[in-house]
Amino acid sequence: MEIKILGPGCPKCKALYKAVTETVEEMGVSADVKKVEKLDEIIEAGVMLTPGLIINGKVKVTGKVPGKEDIKKYIQQEI
Template identity: 55%
Template sequence: MDIKVLGPGCQKCKTLDTMVREVVAELNLQANIEKIEDIPQIVQYGVMLTPGLVVNGKVKASGKLPSKEELKKILAQEQ
């Protein structure tokens, strides 16, 4: 699974990165997690509001911090 956390480094972006790593560990998933802070790269995904979450090339969240339960559902569906 390929996961990208999009955000320039704000607190919500950092929180999402931490939560994604926790959920991946809890669900024992094999995942490559990358934090992207470069604005032009973020915009290439069509994300205008951060934090953003991209899983396997698809934008799954943008402009809000999903709950841990929402993250679990998103990642479980993509495995």
């Protein structure tokens, strides 16, 4: 599973990265979690509001930090 956190490194982006890594660890899921901070890559992915969360190439969230329960739901949709 590939999970990308898109954002320039703002506090919300960091909070989303932390929440996703903690959730993946709690769930025991094997996932490659990457930060994408380059603006051209963020735009290319179709994310106009950061932070953005992409799981297996599908945009799940833009412009907010979802709660851990929502993150779990998004991960389960892709398992």
